[in-house]
Amino acid sequence: MNTFPMKLVTIICEALAREHLTRVLTEEGAQGYTMFSVQGTGAKGSRVADIEEFGNIQIEVIVPALVAERLLERLQRDFLPHFAVIVYETEVRVLRPDKF
Amino acid sequence: MNTFPMKLVTIICEALAREHLTRVLTEEGAQGYTMFSVQGTGAKGSRVADIEEFGNIQIEVIVPALVAERLLERLQRDFLPHFAVIVYETEVRVLRPDKF
Amino acid sequence: MNTFPMKLVTIICEALAREHLTRVLTEEGAQGYTMFSVQGTGAKGSRVADIEEFGNIQIEVIVPALVAERLLERLQRDFLPHFAVIVYETEVRVLRPDKF
Numbered sequence: 560m561n562t563f564p565m566k567l568v569t570i571i572c573e574a575l576a577r578e579h580l581t582r583v584l585t586e587e588g589a590q591g592y593t594m595f596s597v598q599g600t601g602a603k604g605s606r607v608a609d610i611e612e613f614g615n616i617q618i619e620v621i622v623p624a625l626v627a628e629r630l631l632e633r634l635q636r637d638f639l640p641h642f643a644v645i646v647y648e649t650e651v652r653v654l655r656p657d658k659f
Numbered sequence: 660m661n662t663f664p665m666k667l668v669t670i671i672c673e674a675l676a677r678e679h680l681t682r683v684l685t686e687e688g689a690q691g692y693t694m695f696s697v698q699g700t701g702a703k704g705s706r707v708a709d710i711e712e713f714g715n716i717q718i719e720v721i722v723p724a725l726v727a728e729r730l731l732e733r734l735q736r737d738f739l740p741h742f743a744v745i746v747y748e749t750e751v752r753v754l755r756p757d758k759f
Numbered sequence: 760m761n762t763f764p765m766k767l768v769t770i771i772c773e774a775l776a777r778e779h780l781t782r783v784l785t786e787e788g789a790q791g792y793t794m795f796s797v798q799g800t801g802a803k804g805s806r807v808a809d810i811e812e813f814g815n816i817q818i819e820v821i822v823p824a825l826v827a828e829r830l831l832e833r834l835q836r837d838f839l840p841h842f843a844v845i846v847y848e849t850e851v852r853v854l855r856p857d858k859f
Binding site: 560562565567591592593594595621649650651652653654655658 | 669671695696697698699700715717728731732734735739745746747748749750
Binding site: 569571595596597598599600615617628631632634635639645646647648649650 | 765767793
């Protein structure tokens with residue numbers, strides 16, 4: 560079975576950042592993403608109150624390594640200073656590399 | 660701590676494919692799976708209208724490497740030609756290998 | 760782009776175990792986690808009835824390797840004998856290692 564190496568970039572952030580974030584994903588070359596609501600607490604202590612009111616979202620996007628590199632740089636520069644955001648990448652192998 | 664290598668196979672597809680897909684998972688030897696609803700856009704452009712009406716689902720299944728191989732072949736043959744589906748695998752390490 | 764290796768520990772369990780589990784995460788040194796509802800079936804056969812009534816949750820937590828080791832030992836000892844729980848870890852690379 561042929562599978563192809565890609566990066567899965569996961570972003571967890573306030574739902575408020577959603578529109579800004581998905582625009583960045585598109586600008587940096589992501590071909591698609593999935594998004595779902597999560598509850599959580601973060602390093603700054605319990606955010607139960609925030610979560611109740613705003614909710615957090617988890618966005619997952621699969622991209623080639625070069626796009627991941629560019630995307631992480633952009634997130635580091637534009638998002639990390641302003642939002643309570645978690646960003647991480649995972650090695651994955653996909654079917655149909657033409658989709659990414 | 661003893662952990663055991665397995666494959667996490669993730670499938671993102673239209674909710675319509677759900678029943679067909681879970682039957683295939685069972686037939687190919689998966690012992691269980693989790694499923695949750697996601698929003699998203701894909702390589703064919705914005706699918707906002709589709710998502711509103713049908714929704715997408717993300718299915719995650721942990722299997723031994725040999726089962727993953729068989730499952731990916733089956734998905735490649737039976738699903739990729741007919742559904743807007745994303746399939747990828749990730750290396751994970753589990754507690755309790757007897758569960759998979 | 761500097762990224763830093765961490766462990767993503769994923770726990771899938773009955774929603775009933777939620778409070779107990781998040782207390783353990785905190786005690787073992789996790790700085791935060793995300794949680795969302797999932798449907799699923801497990802190795803003991805279809806749990807459709809259970810799921811309808813109780814629901815399952817998926818908890819994801821990113822921690823340094825040493826914390827992951829400790830957390831997995833604790834889960835193995837305290838949870839696996841009592842709950843229908845799946846635990847696995849994945850290698851990830853994060854931005855902002857100070858958050859974990």
